[in-house]
Amino acid sequence: MNPDDTNTHRTRIRGMSIRGMTIVELLLALALLSGLMSASVAWTTATARTHAVEGGWASWEAGAARALTVLDDALLVEDRRLRGNGRERWRVDASNDSILIRTRELVAARDSTPVVSGLLQFTVLRGVLHAVYLDDDGHELLTRPLLGETQSLEVSMTELDRRAYEITVTLVGTNGASAERSWRMPKEAVR
């Protein structure tokens, strides 16, 4: 064999080894890549699903917190002229599944004229928490949906001392998540 030929053969082999992989290595790489791709797709899908679920819960919880803030504000806003005298000086009327608050809110009536609503009721209707604005006679002026996917609204009342109750409102979502807030109310303000 001509020494020059041997050198040429080596160079070719070296050139091949530098430019590409052997068939076994290529197959191995492809198998590894497929495995990794499958794993990453599975991971991404699982993560996205978890995010969606977590995000949904977080979104419901954020919505529930906002709904409780509406309730909070309704308790802070007040107008004595919208309240009667004597026994009618209550601000909160709590039942097991709804809460009625004497407050003040300007709502647009059917003919778009602003009307002052003095009563606000929070209640769950067909899985949606609603804020129902009522006039002095208890007639419905406006109903505003506040939070979907709500299973129930629970109101509990605990006697704190001789002067006050603690009212706790709990919102329970259809996914089992819940949000609650408590308020201390003087006894004369509770019917």
Added chain:
Amino acid sequence: MNAPYDTPRRGIALLLVLVTLVLSVTAVTGLARIAVGARLGQEAARDQHLADQLLVAADSPINDWLRRHAGRLVLPPDTISPRFTVLDERVVVEGTDCRLVITAFDQCGMASMTARSAATEAFLPPEVLATLDRLDETSRTHPGLDLFASGVTAPIYPSVQSSRLAIGEVAATHNPHRPGARVAININTAPLPLISTVYAARGLGGIEAIIEARTAGRIASPGAIKVPRGGADNNEDHDLPLPVSMSTAWAFRIDCYAGGVRRSWWSIYSDTGSNWERVQRLAITE
């Protein structure tokens, strides 16, 4: 001589590292996002709760101020807004920087919205008059600045930062302080043009004495200066304000700052004869 064969292995290793890195970064970013969101939500809820606690706490300094100071307040005669700073205090509550700012506005130092008279109507902004005309009965039976939530371009609630006159410092919702009572004008806090108009309509003299007393920081008394010029008060116009030196209704703007949360409220306090009672509280949303 393994070097040429190491290159594809390094390539695979790099590929593995890259995929791992992408997966790890995605996972960590997602987790961090959820954690930061939850943390921010918790902090916002806590700050809001603190701001609401500040609002409840504001009742004490307001009542104290009403009992101690409200009866002997005088403003310079060139004042256009009957406002007084009650409190501006910073405190740290549970590690959170909080600030409570309370500003008082004399309801008897403004033209009444509910008991309008020809003499004082000129002091109500045209937008206010238009809204009152539109709402008519509601504005009389359920007075409140929230009625102006739409249809006006002027600021509704007076602000500490803004120099623009707001409706809430020129037009009173609770003067008279209770239904059936007389409309009053505090000659120590009301703008002088308003007092002059009322005095002229009632046929009274003594504006100079009011200017002199207010310039000197003394309380002017309507009893001493109420000199009938064209006859005594004949009650022809019941809605014409009665000059007084002490107010029976005050409005307060309460700004509660807690961390990054600010909640502002508009509260009206009325004199019951023996005490002061909060008769209205509205959320300032503008």
